[in-house]
Amino acid sequence: MSEESIISLKxxxxxxxxxxVLQDVNLEVKxxxxxxxxxxxxxxxxxxxxxxxxxxxxxxxxxxxxxIELTGNLKNIDNxxxxxxMVFQQFNLFPHLSVxxxxxxxxxxxxxxxxxxxxxxxxxxxxxxxxPEQANKYPxxxxxxxxxxxxxxxxxxxxxxxxxxxxxxxxLDPEMIKEVLDVMVDLANGGMTMIVVxxxxxxxxxxxxxxxxMDEGKIVEEANPDxxxxxxxxxxxxxxxxxxxxx
Amino acid sequence: MNExxxxxKPPVATTGIIGWLRINLFFNWTNSLITIFVIxxxxxxxxxxxxxxxFSADFKYNYLGQQITNQEMCSRNLDPENGGAxxxxxxxxxxxxxxxxxxxxxxxxxxxxxxxxAIALLPLLITKLPYRKIFxxxxxxxxxxAYFLLNGGFGLPDISTNKWGGLLxxxxxxxxxxxxxxxxxxxxxxxxxxxxxxxSMMCVLFIEFIRGVPLITLLFFGMxxxxxxxxxxIDMDGLVRVLVAVTLFQSAYMxxxxxxxxxxxxxxxxEAARSLGMSYWRMNFQIILPQAIRISIxxxxxxxxxxxxxxxxxIIVGLLDLLGIGRGTLADTNWLGLSYExxxxxxxxxxxxxxxxxxxxxxxxxxxKTGINMGAD
Numbered sequence: 117m118s119e120e121s122i123i124s125l126k127x128x129x130x131x132x133x134x135x136x137v138l139q140d141v142n143l144e145v146k147x148x149x150x151x152x153x154x155x156x157x158x159x160x161x162x163x164x165x166x167x168x169x170x171x172x173x174x175x176x177x178x179x180x181x182x183x184i185e186l187t188g189n190l191k192n193i194d195n196x197x198x199x200x201x202m203v204f205q206q207f208n209l210f211p212h213l214s215v216x217x218x219x220x221x222x223x224x225x226x227x228x229x230x231x232x233x234x235x236x237x238x239x240x241x242x243x244x245x246x247x248p249e250q251a252n253k254y255p256x257x258x259x260x261x262x263x264x265x266x267x268x269x270x271x272x273x274x275x276x277x278x279x280x281x282x283x284x285x286x287x288l289d290p291e292m293i294k295e296v297l298d299v300m301v302d303l304a305n306g307g308m309t310m311i312v313v314x315x316x317x318x319x320x321x322x323x324x325x326x327x328x329x330m331d332e333g334k335i336v337e338e339a340n341p342d343x344x345x346x347x348x349x350x351x352x353x354x355x356x357x358x359x360x361x362x363x
Numbered sequence: 364m365n366e367x368x369x370x371x372k373p374p375v376a377t378t379g380i381i382g383w384l385r386i387n388l389f390f391n392w393t394n395s396l397i398t399i400f401v402i403x404x405x406x407x408x409x410x411x412x413x414x415x416x417x418f419s420a421d422f423k424y425n426y427l428g429q430q431i432t433n434q435e436m437c438s439r440n441l442d443p444e445n446g447g448a449x450x451x452x453x454x455x456x457x458x459x460x461x462x463x464x465x466x467x468x469x470x471x472x473x474x475x476x477x478x479x480x481a482i483a484l485l486p487l488l489i490t491k492l493p494y495r496k497i498f499x500x501x502x503x504x505x506x507x508x509a510y511f512l513l514n515g516g517f518g519l520p521d522i523s524t525n526k527w528g529g530l531l532x533x534x535x536x537x538x539x540x541x542x543x544x545x546x547x548x549x550x551x552x553x554x555x556x557x558x559x560x561x562x563s564m565m566c567v568l569f570i571e572f573i574r575g576v577p578l579i580t581l582l583f584f585g586m587x588x589x590x591x592x593x594x595x596x597i598d599m600d601g602l603v604r605v606l607v608a609v610t611l612f613q614s615a616y617m618x619x620x621x622x623x624x625x626x627x628x629x630x631x632x633x634e635a636a637r638s639l640g641m642s643y644w645r646m647n648f649q650i651i652l653p654q655a656i657r658i659s660i661x662x663x664x665x666x667x668x669x670x671x672x673x674x675x676x677x678i679i680v681g682l683l684d685l686l687g688i689g690r691g692t693l694a695d696t697n698w699l700g701l702s703y704e705x706x707x708x709x710x711x712x713x714x715x716x717x718x719x720x721x722x723x724x725x726x727x728x729x730x731x732k733t734g735i736n737m738g739a740d
Contacts, residue, residue, distance in 0.1 A: 169637075169638055171634050171638065194642070197637065197639070197640040198640045200638070201638070202634075204634065206629075206631050208629075208631035208634060208635035209635070210635070210636075210650055210654075212653050212654050212657065221639070221649060221650075222640065225641065225645050225649065226639065226645070267635075271639070274639060
């Protein structure tokens with residue numbers, strides 16, 4: 117493992133029953149690096165990033181995040197989750213809490229932050245995602261794009277070093293995708309370490325330091341965006357790109 | 364070209380009283396037929412019931428102006444053609460219906476408990492109550508105060524629970540059963556879904572055993588077998604034994620109801636809470652349970668109403684609740700044959716409480732749903 121690696125996956129294997137979802141996955145992510153993961157559905161890309169904060173458990177190999185190895189040790193898992201923020205395809209906001217409460221909940225209860233301070237923090241995060249005026253609404257009253265931006269603000273409020281995005285724009289109407297991607301671009305420019313599973317190739321081209329292409333549980337190709345889009349090595353990648361770019 | 368345009372009839376009224384009647388009661392001929400039939404039934408029944416319960420009824424005096432002290436003096440026994448209900452039996456036995464055999468000189472303690480119960484319920488009923496937090500704290504300590512007040516202690520003479528009866532026993536059983544069963548049910552529901560096999564198996568066993576046994580069996584179990592499990596020399600109060608049985612019974616049902624709510628929560632909620640670093644308990648108490656309980660309000664109230672009515676079963680282990688006092692009164696030769704009045708009164712009291720609960724649940728649902736999309740995403 118190189119000195120700078122903040123996330124390191126080594127020979128990670130995982131099965132769902134008999135189905136081998138992750139097969140000898142190796143991935144090193146450096147600090148402040150932006151990785152975009154793509155691949156056909158069922159290729160294991162979501163499973164891989166969900167293993168990084170232990171929403172899924174890997175069965176073989178090692179995953180080390182910021183110097184902490186993910187094992188059955190619950191304390192380690194909690195520590196990793198404090199370092200790693202995650203944004204989901206379905207937003208997963210808490211529908212019974214207001215936008216502000218959604219954001220302050222974890223700082224107050226996990227970080228033991230005083231309520232007033234947490235509320236200030238929440239408002240600052242909402243400024244970053246450009247919807248401070250929605251603070252007192254409930255998630256059900258917001259559009260999909262606004263909900264996803266609240267979800268990003270909620271993750272950022274825990275001040276993570278790493279952000280994982282699991283198809284953050286796949287559940288959005290087309291006209292709302294841009295507002296979410298804009299926030300993500302800002303975040304990337306701010307120096308956040310990011311792993312993004314997405315099919316938004318425009319976003320990938322502007323933001324990614326490295327592209328990772330997965331198929332059938334394996335990482336098929338890793339390259340910088342320029343090489344990945346213009347000169348891919350494997351036939352599988354070429355086929356995938358031709359399909360996705362000719363939509 | 365110059366043909367006269369026939370004037371049209373105005374559209375059928377759809378607003379106002381006439382419009383409402385037309386849409387709801389006389390929409391087509393079957394609808395009208397049913398309406399007429401129902402009106403006929405009401406016409407037959409309502410005047411008769413009003414007459415029996417109110418206009419021709421005796422309250423304290425019969426139609427001769429005598430104060431009624433036994434069933435022979437009731438107007439309906441003196442003049443079977445014209446007399447209505449004889450509510451005097453309730454009037455004379457009112458004390459027993461409400462307090463059982465609680466000593467008269469100590470009855471202020473029960474009255475204060477009733478008033479305090481009402482105050483304790485206030486913050487639950489009115490969310491905009493000023494100083495609601497203080498009232499809520501009172502709600503939490505109310506059971507302890509009520510226990511010492513009713514039972515004795517701190518200088519108050521002990522009143523044995525076999526002197527309690529009537530509405531007092533019904534309310535003690537109903538309120539304590541519901542209030543204790545709720546937290547136990549929540550823990551059982553979480554336990555049943557636990558990933559730790561020992562915990563989930565224990566919860567499943569407990570729930571399935573209790574649910575598989577009739578409440579009456581549990582009441583006998585509490586009366587007869589519970590003392591066998593206690594160390595020698597400790598005598599458990601009869602009412603407490605019944606309370607244990609009732610609470611166990613109710614908590615098993617509550618657990619299943621809440622588990623139903625838990626299953627409706629999308630896994631994304633768990634994942635979001637987990638990814639924010641929340642612990643198991645924090646996640647459940649802040650995120651999962653508030654939503655699950657909200658979904659389960661109708662069945663929670665349903666089982667609570669069921670329990671409140673099931674408390675009448677304690678009569679078979681010798682406790683005299685409201686119905687028990689009623690049956691005792693019926694067995695009194697002075698009041699033989701007044702079963703209509705007594706069962707009507709007991710039903711009415713139960714109805715007032717259970718109807719209140721069901722309205723409260725509707726209010727809660729309405730309040731908690733405002734502005735919240737409880738859909739899957």
